[in-house]
Amino acid sequence: MIWRISWRNIWRNKVRSLTVMMAIAIGLTGGIFLTGLMNGMSAQQANDAISLEISHVQIHHRLFADNLSAQFLIEDVAGKLEVIRKDERVRAFCSRTKAQAIASTATTGAGIIISGIVPEMEKEVTTIYSKIVEGSYFEKENKSASIVIGQKLAHKLKAGLGNKIVVTLQSLNGEMSYALFRVGGIYKTSNTRFDEMNVFVKSDDLNPVLGIDPSQTNEIAMLTASHEAAIPVAASLKSSFDKLSVENWRELRPLLVVISAMTDQFGFWLIVIILLALIFGIINTMLMVILERKHELGMLMAIGMNKKRVFKMILLETTMLSLSGGLVGLFFSILLMGIFGQTGINFAAWAEGLEAIGYSSFVYPFVSARFYLIITILVIITAIIASLWPTRKALKLNPAEAVRSE
Amino acid sequence: MNVIETKDLYKIYNSTQVPVHAVNGINLIIKKGEFTAIVGPSGCGKTTLLNLIGGLDSPTEGKVFVSGNDLCSLKSTRLIDFRMHNIGFVFQSFNLIPVLTVKENIEFIMQLQGRSRTECNQRVDELLEAIGLPDKKNHRPNQLSGGQQQRVSVARALASKPQFILADEPTANLDSKATNELLELMEKLNQEEEMTFIFSTHDERVMKKARRLVSLDDGKIIKDLSL
Numbered sequence: 001m002i003w004r005i006s007w008r009n010i011w012r013n014k015v016r017s018l019t020v021m022m023a024i025a026i027g028l029t030g031g032i033f034l035t036g037l038m039n040g041m042s043a044q045q046a047n048d049a050i051s052l053e054i055s056h057v058q059i060h061h062r063l064f065a066d067n068l069s070a071q072f073l074i075e076d077v078a079g080k081l082e083v084i085r086k087d088e089r090v091r092a093f094c095s096r097t098k099a100q101a102i103a104s105t106a107t108t109g110a111g112i113i114i115s116g117i118v119p120e121m122e123k124e125v126t127t128i129y130s131k132i133v134e135g136s137y138f139e140k141e142n143k144s145a146s147i148v149i150g151q152k153l154a155h156k157l158k159a160g161l162g163n164k165i166v167v168t169l170q171s172l173n174g175e176m177s178y179a180l181f182r183v184g185g186i187y188k189t190s191n192t193r194f195d196e197m198n199v200f201v202k203s204d205d206l207n208p209v210l211g212i213d214p215s216q217t218n219e220i221a222m223l224t225a226s227h228e229a230a231i232p233v234a235a236s237l238k239s240s241f242d243k244l245s246v247e248n249w250r251e252l253r254p255l256l257v258v259i260s261a262m263t264d265q266f267g268f269w270l271i272v273i274i275l276l277a278l279i280f281g282i283i284n285t286m287l288m289v290i291l292e293r294k295h296e297l298g299m300l301m302a303i304g305m306n307k308k309r310v311f312k313m314i315l316l317e318t319t320m321l322s323l324s325g326g327l328v329g330l331f332f333s334i335l336l337m338g339i340f341g342q343t344g345i346n347f348a349a350w351a352e353g354l355e356a357i358g359y360s361s362f363v364y365p366f367v368s369a370r371f372y373l374i375i376t377i378l379v380i381i382t383a384i385i386a387s388l389w390p391t392r393k394a395l396k397l398n399p400a401e402a403v404r405s406e
Numbered sequence: 407m408n409v410i411e412t413k414d415l416y417k418i419y420n421s422t423q424v425p426v427h428a429v430n431g432i433n434l435i436i437k438k439g440e441f442t443a444i445v446g447p448s449g450c451g452k453t454t455l456l457n458l459i460g461g462l463d464s465p466t467e468g469k470v471f472v473s474g475n476d477l478c479s480l481k482s483t484r485l486i487d488f489r490m491h492n493i494g495f496v497f498q499s500f501n502l503i504p505v506l507t508v509k510e511n512i513e514f515i516m517q518l519q520g521r522s523r524t525e526c527n528q529r530v531d532e533l534l535e536a537i538g539l540p541d542k543k544n545h546r547p548n549q550l551s552g553g554q555q556q557r558v559s560v561a562r563a564l565a566s567k568p569q570f571i572l573a574d575e576p577t578a579n580l581d582s583k584a585t586n587e588l589l590e591l592m593e594k595l596n597q598e599e600e601m602t603f604i605f606s607t608h609d610e611r612v613m614k615k616a617r618r619l620v621s622l623d624d625g626k627i628i629k630d631l632s633l
């Protein structure tokens with residue numbers, strides 16, 4: 001019966017209740033949508049990093065990561081790749097030679113990281129080939145070896161398609177070596193810093209310059225069935241290749257994990273702050289309710305409603321009011337996420353700024369089911385807190401005074 | 407046993423500049439089955455006395471016994487339960503819960519008392535019959551006239567099977583026809599169910615129906631007539 005009274009009481013002043021509900025609904029929708037955007041951006045960043053750069057699992061010589069020097073080699077590549085091929089959880093893999101170098105044109109030079117790849121294998125693992133904006137990804141066979149560079153680097157070196165680039169690097173025997181390449185393709189990812197640093201050539205062209213023979217390589221990268229699958233795959237490869245360093249993407253880019261954890265926190269506190277602001281609106285409404293129903297509450301206490309029941313009645317009314325608003329907010333949020341999670345939102349206007357810090361300008365917002373659950377619980381907690389003061393006010397009513405009609 | 411007994415009852419309001427002796431030494435005994443009117447001019451202390459008897463207010467001095475229980479000795483939570491089980495209230499207004507139907511209003515206290523669903527339904531039908539409003543069962547209070555609302559209030563007070571019913575100016579907002587109907591209902595319940603009624607009024611016609619008239623002035627009993 002008290003449930004029934006509380007529910008019907010909400011609808012006694014429809015306009016006022018709907019106003020509160022809309023405030024809650026809009027506040028939550030805004031908070032959830034912002035969180036969804038943040039999630040979308042950080043997931044995008046992780047996806048981009050995995051598909052362009054780090055893949056799911058990488059294998060190196062133990063000292064390679066610290067020095068990024070081609071002298072730290074993985075021996076017997078074919079044997080290693082055979083082990084990896086046998087693991088069914090691995091979707092694709094490739095090997096690369098990799099070195100720090102200086103790229104120079106007639107006008108200027110820049111420090112770069114050069115990767116010697118096998119294009120057919122590389123295409124299975126990274127998506128650089130799909131980011132080509134000019135030229136091609138090692139498709140045309142030229143007399144001189146071709147190099148694929150990022151757009152940012154192209155601008156910096158003032159190098160266009162077909163221009164010559166001289167790469168200077170240290171070979172394994174410690175001598176400086178030079179190699180001439182022609183720009184065969186220019187790519188552009190959503191991460192300009194990556195574009196500025198990374199250039200690609202065929203390993204057949206790079207290995208002789210470095211003095212690396214075909215049974216050796218610097219890096220083996222692979223994609224697994226899913227982001228999560230990378231962790232067990234890396235663990236089992238770690239035991240197979242106990243002399244090498246095997247790292248999953250979380251270990252390769254701890255920042256990705258930190259950003260996603262921070263986004264979670266950010267979303268939570270955003271909602272908490274929004275609800276904190278809403279509490280005052282709810283309290284105000286409920287205080288008005290108590291004032292209006294002074295006589296009625298006095299009568300109820302006179303005829304036998306004890307404090308516990310009065311508390312329950314006001315608490316229920318506050319909770320149902322808040323939760324109704326909350327559910328409307330959740331409904332709108334799920335709707336918005338459904339739409340924009342499919343179509344994505346284009347932040348073209350800020351593309352340049354976003355890409356400079358490694359974010360894509362196209363964002364697919366999403367939030368987890370867990371987040372919706374947390375919000376529902378937070379709304380209930382909000383309602384409980386918001387009902388404390390009005391209840392106190394109600395319990396202070398003196399039934400003898402309240403039932404006197406003036 | 408006496409349903410109600412007050413002993414040297416005082417209620418003094420000190421909140422005002424001059425203290426008000428609203429109830430000023432009242433000794434009153436009400437026996438089961440009485441039909442008593444408390445009368446007197448406005449401000450003589452009728453409401454204050456009824457509130458003390460009903461346990462809604464605590465006396466400055468003196469004691470109130472309901473069926474031998476000292477109300478002042480009960481803690482506030484126990485007192486609320488005691489009121490729920492033993493005292494029926496009919497006020498001048500704000501008697502009914504506006505969001506509940508007539509039926510729900512009548513069974514409200516029974517449900518708080520933990521009576522069974524079938525018992526509630528049966529008693530509601532019985533009471534609706536008694537107050538002559540069986541067809542208004544599912545109406546909301548604001549769909550009823552003032553007189554009908556007061557009759558429902560009496561049914562609500564009666565539903566919890568109290569020791570007695572306190573009614574503070576139950577007819578104050580009613581026209582003479584509705585006043586008559588309400589009093590006839592109370593008389594009928596008094597006779598048929600032996601329900602004890604104490605009500606206050608300053609309406610001559612209502613006083614005529616009472617079988618005991620307690621006249622107050624300045625918080626004191628100045629006349630106590632059995633008719």
Ligand SMILES: Nc1ncnc2c1ncn2[C@@H]1O[C@H](COP(=O)(O)OP(=O)(O)OP(=O)(O)O)[C@@H](O)[C@H]1O
Nearest residue numbers: 419421422426428447448449450451452453454455
């Ligand atoms: N809370 C209060 N503070 C101070 N004085 C009060 C208070 N409540 C009532 N009084 C005073 O106590 C006296 C008795 O009041 P009470 O309401 O009992 O009279 P009443 O007989 O019921 O009057 P009426 O016929 O107008 O309802 C009055 O003088 C009133 O002004």
Ligand SMILES: [Mg+2]
Nearest residue numbers: 452453454574
């Ligand atoms: Mg009065």
